[in-house]
Amino acid sequence: MKTAKHIKALWTMMVLLCSLSSLMAQENGYQVTGRVFASETGQAMAGVRITSPDVQAAAMTDAEGRYEIILPSLEVLLVAEAPDYTKQVVPLKGRREVDFSMTEVFGKGFYDAQWNAASSEVLVSNLSHDAISFPDNLAHLLSGQVRSQKSSGAPGASAVMFVRGLNSLHLSAQPLYVVDGVLWQMGEDSHSIVDGFYNNPLHLIDPADIERVRLVKDASALWGSKASGGVIYIDTKRGRDMATRIEARFGLGLQMPFDAIPMMDAEAYRLYATDVMKGMKADQVDKLQFTDDDPTKFYYHDTHNQTQWLNEVNKPSLMQNYGISVSGGDEIALYRFSLGYAKHAGNIVGSAFDRLNVRFNSDIHLTKKLDLAADIAYSQTSTQAIFDGLDVVRSPYYMALTKSPLYAPYQRNGQGMVTNRLNDADELGVGNPLVLLGDNVPSLDKYRFNMNIAPTYRFSQRLSMNALFGFTWDKANEGLFIPDAGVADSRLCNALGEVYAIAQNEVRDMMARRSVLSADAHFDWQALADWRHHLDLSAGGRFYALNYGYTAGQGFNTGSDYMTALSNTNSNLRFLTGFDGADREAAWYMNADYAYLQRYFIAWNAS
Template sequence: MKLTLLTVLLGWILLSGEIQAQDKSVTGTVISGEDNLPMPGVNVFLKSDPNKGTITDVDGNFSIEGNPEDILVFSFVGFLSQEVLIGNNTSIKVVLEVDETTLGEILVVGYGTTNKRDLTGSVGSVKGEEIARLPMASLDNALQGRAAGVFVASPSGTPGAGITMQIRGNTSLSASSEPLYVIDGIPIISEDLSGLFSGGQSTNSLADINPGDIESIEILKDASATAIYGSRGANGVVLITTKRGKTGEAKIEINGLYGVQSITNEIEMHSSREYLELMNDAIRQDIRAGESYGYDNITDVWGMDPADPDLQNTHWYDAIFRNAPIQSYDISASGGTENTQYYTSLAYFNQEGVQLGTGFERISGRVNLDTQVKSWLKVGTNLNLNRTIQDRTINDNSLYGVVINTIAGDPMMPVYEEDGSYADPFSYFGWWMLDNPVLIANEYYRFTRTVRSLGTVYGDATLSEGLTLRGSMSIDYTNLDDESYTPIISRESQNSDYNGQGTYGSTQDFTWLAESYLTYTRDFEQRHSLTAVVGLSYQESNRKFADITAQGYPNDQFTNLAVASRVTAGSTNGTNWGLASYFARVNYSYLYKYLFTFTGRADGSSRFGENFRFGFFPSGSFAWRMGDEEFMQSQDLISDLKLRVSYGITGNQDGIGDFASRGLFGVAAYRQTPGLVPTQLSNSNLSWETTAQFDFGVDMGFWGDRIMLSADYFIKTTDDLLLNRLIPGIAGFTTVTENIGKIENRGFELTLGGVVLDGPLGWNSSFNISQVRNKVLELEVDDQIVNDSHILSEGHPIGTFYLIDHEGVDPQTGNMKWVDVNDDGAINSADRRIVGNAQPDFFGGWNNNLSYKGFDLGLFFQFVVGNKIFNHSRASYENLGWSRIGTGFPLPDGNNHKLVDERWMEPGDQAEIPRASLSSVNWREFSTRWLEDGSFLRLKTVTLGYNFSPEMVEKIGLSKFRVYIQGQNLLTFTGYTGLDPEVNQDSRNPQAAGADFGTYPQTKSFSIGFNIGL
């Protein structure tokens, strides 16, 4: 027995020795099959024992112990795993290919990237090719309807005008509700820097960027995604990534587009004959109702007969609107070696406005460069330089606006007198027109020139396996010049008696940003995966202003300030702000199925009080990849299923003054002796608006991910609103900025898309719909009157209308049945009540891409449902009320919409429009008579293209050649009676949203284009 045990023991020792002797060291390199570059961070382990493994270094090299029978497994996110038998090999070269199932699923997030499968937050994505060739000046305009939860509106069709974007609702009353825009890591200046008054219009800083340079746009929506941007993440974050070069042969692309634009809609207004007949009916109706004028028709007063065939009839639309060209051209070159990659482009965009006197022009250049200078060090730069010129006229929320004077225009008034001078409205019966709109468009001179540069220099250093350090220095520099001239011949100049007025303004903004952060990535035992980011950021902005105003010009041919007889005003000013930040994020996964993200950022802002200079903004999220569980593997319907939940806190500090917390002094004079006087109370406790957001989401794939669905439910509550609190005037001030008030946004968003057909006829489709319910929860003083048409009230949305209401038309008298709220027998502003709001019930888009052989067809629809619009234009120019001069000369306010032809005419008529009258019995300017449904469905884009076959293009030395025709805003289905349902006369104030007063309309266009690859 002892001998047997000894024999077994000796045999085991000898066998073990033999096995140990067979182990050997295996080295090798892993490279990418996409660009042939070494791949650091690749997991290499034994298939028989996953605990025995390693990770490739910065050069893609690895070393591992194993025996000939062992199989090595190589895995990396976004690439297909590969298995290699060791056998007799001592050195192995492995090429990992991109996993086509996840191609394009790498998303940019704050300070890093992630695979969409591992995402725990809510992020929308739009690829650059979807918007690159659209005939639009700015990238934000192109995002309309393309991402769930993102509401984008063009308050004005003015070329290069500002856009409003809300991500999951309006979160602020006085601060900005616009998202933070980050281009290649630079949080850019996106507000209107122009000092010119042009009504409700604003310039658009994002129009400085060439959309053709964009690789992708990620929209961070929930707190888990946005908390990494802390005090600026409450309104969401738009991450814009530009194109970069790839290793390989140089690629040259040339693109061009030329098109013609026109207005989307034309309001049917009365001709001269029709309007005179309306006036006659008004006189007849008033006489029947008991009024006495001393005349029976308008001919007796004006001497104009509606039947006169020689009656002047001016169609003012033809005078002010035109078919206008739009064109865009760009050329880019990209490529590189294994160590250096480059992308460079030059682009030109020019859009003449459909209205006289307007247009937008941009020329831009970009260079993106990346170089692997050492095996452990990569450096690079992004440089973008743009120059834009925007021509504008007064419009939108101005009595001297071109559009409002056009649609109210007197059809019996000519554009020009016989001597060639502009016709004066005050020589034609004193109609509503304040001035000749063609004169305003042609002779008022106002434009904005902008030179802007965005630049970054960065370095990425690999410190050890899985540990990298990135440092960067960025600038955002803007030099903007404004010029305007109000001509001597204008009614505005004559009324003010300043004989022509010129202005010049200059704004310079220099913003710099320094950032550095560490990223650590590690997989443990194929069970645990960890990615951690920690860093710091410093940003500072310095802004300088200068402006001068002069009056008294010799004539309208010389408009430089140098020829003015007197300078009436001039000033220089400046401001600055700074932000110091510290941030961290940890992504952890267990078994690649249970995903956790924790984020925190501390921001210190110069804008806030010394007691609350720093704020901390944390978030946490969890995702469960339920589709990877064993119990989900026995069915074929659901191919992917992930549940997400997140909660976090973000802030908002934009939209208020840089010194809102400070006690300020201004300059005053007493008996020509200068001095300082206090102008603002200090508040050392002033802090951020704080938004807490909860999100629950689900991502699903069906039939092998052929159909994909993503749905989210969210609740956003914004507290500590930045508002002015009223204080007793005895203190010498009437307000002080404090943190008061609360707003809630809750809603649901859904995206559904996938492959409908994949045969010879291909069809991909994507549909998104969103519902956001906005509500004011707390105010310092409830029921605050914003203006003549809006109110702020607890329990109601921002943008709530507060108007005199009516209950239809009395079928016996033809008069409006106004609602007398206070029962005092009079109808006036005291009878206003809440009657609706400007917030839509639903909004979204539907995108379709079809292909057959070399042809491709794109159809994109946008829709908005349930919002109200106060048509202030109609309320103004459809007033038949009049005043008496001498013996009672009627002075109507303006022309009328042809809808008035459907008015009440005789007792018993059932009509929605009351009888015509020269009295004010049926006219109240701020009433629900002018409140309309703003819902619309718009065929936003139609593109039909043809790709020439590779064999054909190779014969002429090209790599690709595509031609296409495109239509933009071709069809709009709406019940709104204005020029266009996308309106907002005061786009900078969400409290007064949804009103239309002479808004410059949207345009439709037809264009042809080409894409050439060399």
């Protein structure tokens, strides 16, 4: 009996000791260990910063990549950060040992703003520095979340994106774009002289200047009905540390001619034409020069060829991408300056897209409580955009698909030698697609200047007032000339379908200007901030002023292909249009974001 009592007493003491040690462990925290490796090489990384959101604990990895950190719970998040590497955020889920694999991404730095990954948000930051077009890169990164539709595969082609699909024929279904806190208008009301081409200001952004992109599907409560298609937040790169860093890039690429559907050769076309002409009269057939096989006729060499028209307009193209950026600063100010140039020639001869961009972002510490962010950017693009629809008069690609291979692209002299003079439209009424290449490709030039000033005043560590003042100025110049030589005449019809004139050549011009002034001020209060509860409150207002106007003209028959001005067109066949308008918006808004264990989220927005 005594032995049993001693065993029972010993067991009770052990249980009490275990409970006491467990309580002491909970008071002192839980020790979490692990190692950090570079994903590219597998080598251990030293100097990686290990933290947990809203927890007063931090650690650094040693030479072997090991770390130890004391945390109040095993249900918190663990964050690994290092310069030039993607931030890694991993939930512990009760584990005491966690290893990290770091992926190198240039442009990332320490102390980025914490982001709560709610279910309706998608964050990407690994944008390609080699991409020329930002919309193409964005659509690839957000694949599965955003549907992108381009008007063509030509460089600089217009593109639209849909987060919730095309759900209205009258209202815009595209997402709202907010760049560095400033609303960027997509310009759905903008016009273009090229049929089917529409404005996309994202082409003005250099992908190498983008740090992160965040997609929010549900933002109507904050931005109103214009955000019913979602909001895409774009943040540009800024200076992250005081060390001076210079980065340069140089890229060249060659794009081979695109593949197309096989077309009929000369022999197949003659058989096809023979079937079509079975119902024609003999005198009508005799008028067609390609049916005359007499080699002594002066037109024989112009109508008996094996011309591959697609090969004439579809050529290899060169892609160029250059850029340089400088970042650094001191204890008072950090800065980042970038300069870039990109050019992508299209496979259709004469089509091209080029962009020149300059950006300067700065962060200035004016006082202990007052900071100021000042950004200035300028960008210009030039797009040589072809008509790529089903247009038998203006589209060189469509004409190359439909034009008979029997006809020659170039004229011959009296000795039968091929010259560099282009042939006129053929006897079947199809123009020469080579005439619409080179200098006759429509030119679309766009310019944008924007300046942002964002002061921040901190009343305390958790309470601050933020403001943002932005100014954006846009200009667009577009022009085209469709010559008479080499292009088939087109009929001009009224609303009843009656022909009232024959167009021999055509001129189109358009100039547009847009200016936007925006202001946003709000208070931010971090009401709760610990490893269990996180509550952020925000309230403020914004003002938005837009002025937009454009003038466009279209005219026909200048009298000569050497007169290409709109004023030279026939006054009876000249049409002018324009618009001048303004828009003003003001709104108050409030936000509340609550997170429990960084796992359960509740968001409330009102405006």
